[in-house]
Amino acid sequence: MxxxxxxxxxxxxxxxxxxxxxxxxxxxxxxxxxxxxxxxxxxxxxxxxxxxxxxxxxxxxxxxxxxxxxxxxxxxWQLNPLLSTDSYERATSRFWAKYIEVKSHNTWNVFCNTGEKQQNAIKESLEMFKTIEENALGENNILFGGENIGLVDIAFGGYSHWMEIIEEIVGVKLLDPHNFPRINKWIKNFKEVKAIKDNLPNRDEMFVYVKNSRERMLASP
Amino acid sequence: MxxxxxxxxxxxxxxxxxxxxxxxxxxxxxxxxxxxxxxxxxxxxxxxxxxxxxxxxxxxxxxxxxxxxxxxxxxxWQLNPLLSTDSYERATSRFWAKYIEVKSHNTWNVFCNTGEKQQNAIKESLEMFKTIEENALGENNILFGGENIGLVDIAFGGYSHWMEIIEEIVGVKLLDPHNFPRINKWIKNFKEVKAIKDNLPNRDEMFVYVKNSRERMLASP
Known part of the structure; x- marks a missing residue:
């Protein structure tokens, strides 16, 4: 071993x-x-x-x-396959995982900027969420691929726990449940998966760490 | 079918x-x-x-x-597998394919800019080539994965035929054979693979098209 x-x-x-x-x-x-x-x-x-x-x-x-x-x-390792055995479903998962990889820097830019730069990053983030809400999550989806956790859930996973902290620190609500009901349902479902629930950073410790990081970033030239 | x-x-x-x-x-x-x-x-x-x-x-x-x-x-389709059967070799190929995907916009920026922006893009492109030359291509490699064409060759493939046209139009030699002997050897080997050699755009037509594209881009506000 x-x-x-x-x-x-x-x-x-x-x-x-x-x-x-x-x-x-x-x-x-x-x-x-x-x-x-x-x-x-x-x-x-x-x-x-x-x-x-x-x-x-x-x-x-x-x-x-x-x-x-x-x-x-x-x-x-074979337990809990994260990709389908079907090559088209695999391609669809890789497409969305890549989409999230490429676009998520916008949310990072919401976090580490202020003013116009932040406003642009908010706009881009909301467009990303709209695309995901309307195209990547079906109305009856529990998770991205259906019932079982997969590659796209892992890729988007950061939004489940990190987002509410970023929203609180920055003072902007991005993932409004009224505008993004599917993503909000996904967050709830994702955090109920045992391997996720048992392995999330402590919220309070993370809040302090993230808040300090933002202050350091904004203070540096 | x-x-x-x-x-x-x-x-x-x-x-x-x-x-x-x-x-x-x-x-x-x-x-x-x-x-x-x-x-x-x-x-x-x-x-x-x-x-x-x-x-x-x-x-x-x-x-x-x-x-x-x-x-x-x-x-x-099974013919000519583009990825190894070994999961570590597959991960290495995906790492380099992703590296090329993320970094190659720098070469695009050499093409569609002038002045300081272009100089920065040249610097970034040369760093990308240095990383590939020293880390992704072994001294005795014929292609990225060894002898057979694979995912990384396909990802980097644009550099084989497009680069010399971009260099000529922009008037900058980026892939100098003295600085990048392995990449230059790779270009030669890649273009000798029959499926590549038989399927490259016509150089003269591409030259005119690419030159016109650049002029249009630089003229637009």
């Missing part, structure tokens, strides 16, 4: 994507906490290209990029 | 990624030429989210996003 190690940071939802995938697969792993303000020699050694978390170390193999890691985990 | 249709534009290397994948798999398809200045009802119907080419229509199934389509084609 090869050892599994995960290099991550405490409140990164990219790290949580990997944690959820490992938990869903029932994989035991050692978690190595990284201080991104310093970037340890370990991180630079294992992710020389991006020097970012998460990094998965499986035996002598290293995998970087959260969604690449999630696909690797899915292909390596 | 379900029909296969591809909506594309003549000189788009995103479209060519799909053409190469279909040719490598020996799939017959109907090509539908799209005029992106008008965006046909067909394109809007089949790709309502992005309204971009390429779009693959396989029977009653529609797949968008070039690299998602390439993975779909790879999983649907």
């Amino acid at each position: 090869e050892t599994v190690k995960l290099i991550g940071t405490p409140f990164s939802f990219f790290t949580y994507r990997v944690i959820w995938a490992l938990k869903l697969k029932g994989v035991n792993y050692e978690y190595i906490d990284e201080d991104m303000s310093k970037k340890s020699p370990l991180l630079v050694k294992y992710n020389p290209i991006h020097k970012k978390v998460p990094v998965l170390i499986h035996g002598d193999k290293t995998i970087c990029e959260s969604m690449v890691i999630v696909e690797y985990i899915n292909e390596t | 379900e029909t296969v249709k591809l909506i594309g534009t003549p000189f788009s290397f995103f479209t060519y990624r799909v053409i190469w994948a279909l040719k490598l798999k020996g799939v017959n398809y109907e090509y539908i030429d799209e005029d992106m200045s008008k965006k046909s009802p067909l394109l809007v119907k089949y790709n309502p989210i992005h309204k971009k080419v390429p779009v693959l229509i396989h029977g009653d199934k529609t797949i968008c996003e070039s690299m998602v389509i390439v993975e779909y084609i790879n999983e649907t």
